[in-house]
Amino acid sequence: MTILQDIETDLQNLADQETAKHSQHFFKTGKGEYGEGDQFLGICVPVIRKLAKKFSHLSLSDIQALLKSKFHEQRLLAIIMLINRFKKADAKDQKDIFLLYIKNIKYINNWDLVDVSAPQIVGAYLSDKNKSLLYDLVVSDSLWERRIAIISTFYFIRNNDFTDSLKLSENLLNDTHDLIHKAVGWMLREIGKKDRLAEEAFLDQFATIMPRTMLRYALEKFPDEIRKSYMGMKHRLTV
Numbered sequence: 001m002t003i004l005q006d007i008e009t010d011l012q013n014l015a016d017q018e019t020a021k022h023s024q025h026f027f028k029t030g031k032g033e034y035g036e037g038d039q040f041l042g043i044c045v046p047v048i049r050k051l052a053k054k055f056s057h058l059s060l061s062d063i064q065a066l067l068k069s070k071f072h073e074q075r076l077l078a079i080i081m082l083i084n085r086f087k088k089a090d091a092k093d094q095k096d097i098f099l100l101y102i103k104n105i106k107y108i109n110n111w112d113l114v115d116v117s118a119p120q121i122v123g124a125y126l127s128d129k130n131k132s133l134l135y136d137l138v139v140s141d142s143l144w145e146r147r148i149a150i151i152s153t154f155y156f157i158r159n160n161d162f163t164d165s166l167k168l169s170e171n172l173l174n175d176t177h178d179l180i181h182k183a184v185g186w187m188l189r190e191i192g193k194k195d196r197l198a199e200e201a202f203l204d205q206f207a208t209i210m211p212r213t214m215l216r217y218a219l220e221k222f223p224d225e226i227r228k229s230y231m232g233m234k235h236r237l238t239v
Contacts, residue, residue: 004062007055011073016042023072027110034143034179035110043073052080064100067107075107079117086121098125102133109144111179118148123155131164138171143179146172150183157190162198165191173206178213185217192221207233 020042027035058066058081066078086097101108101121108114126133137149150172153165169184192199199218207215207230219227 003055003058004065007051007058007066007077008074010051010054011041011043011071011077014041014043014047018042019044027072027112034177038072038110039070041071041073045076048073048077049080051077052084056081056084060096060100064104067104072110072113075109076113076116079108079113083117083120086124094125097121105145105148106142108148111144111147114144114147115151118151119154119158122148123152126152127155127159127161134164134168135171138168143177146175146177146180147183150180150187153187154190157187157194160194162191162195166198166202169202170206173209173211173214175211181211181214182217185214185220188214188218189220192218203230 020040023040023042024030024038027038027040029035029038029040063078063081066074066081069075069078082097082101086094089097098121101117108117122134134149134152137145140146140149150165150168153168156162157165165187169188172180172184175181175184188199188202191202203210203215203218210218215230219230222230
C-alpha cells in the first residue's frame, strides 16, 4: 500500500456523513453557488492538521496529487502540508512550493483554502520580490484567484507594508462578488489595526463608492461615531 493510499484510508475512516452535509451547505456547493460541485468527507480542521503532521514526510509530487482531489478535505490537507513545509524550507524549496501552488491554483477553490494559504505561501514568498503576479491575479475571471491576490497581502500588512494591499483594494472596488467585498474590507481593517491614518486616508477617498459590505467590514474596529460617519457618506450618495 502506498502512502497516498494510507492517507485516503485514514480520511475515509474519519469521514462523517452528517458533517459532510453541513459542510456542503456552509461552503455553498449548490447549483449556481460559489462552491458548486465541491465534495466533502466531513472531517474537521483540527483532525486534518493532525494528519498533516502524521504524513509530514510526503513528497511534493504526492502532495500535488492530494491537491487535485475532488474532496475538499484532501485539498485542505495538501495545503496545510505545503504551509508546514514552507515555514521550514530553504529558499530553493520555498520556490518549489510556491511554484507548485501557482501551477495548481485552480484547485485552491474555496475561501477557507485561500485564506489559510495565500498569506503564508504566496505573500511570504513574494514579500521581498516582484509582486506583478498579484496584479495579474486581481484581474482574473476566477473569484478565487482575485481573492488570493488580496488575501496574500495579509503577510505584507503584518510586516507594516500596506502599499500593495491598498493598490489591490482600489483595483477591486468595482468587483461584483460579495466574497471579494468581504476580503478587501478585512484587509483594510487589518491595515487600520496597524495604522489608523492609512486606512482612513483610503476611506476618505473611496468610502462613497465602496460596496456596502466592503465598507462595513473595513469599519468594524472603528468607534461608533466614526463608523456611522463613513456609513453616512455612503448612504447620502445612494439616496
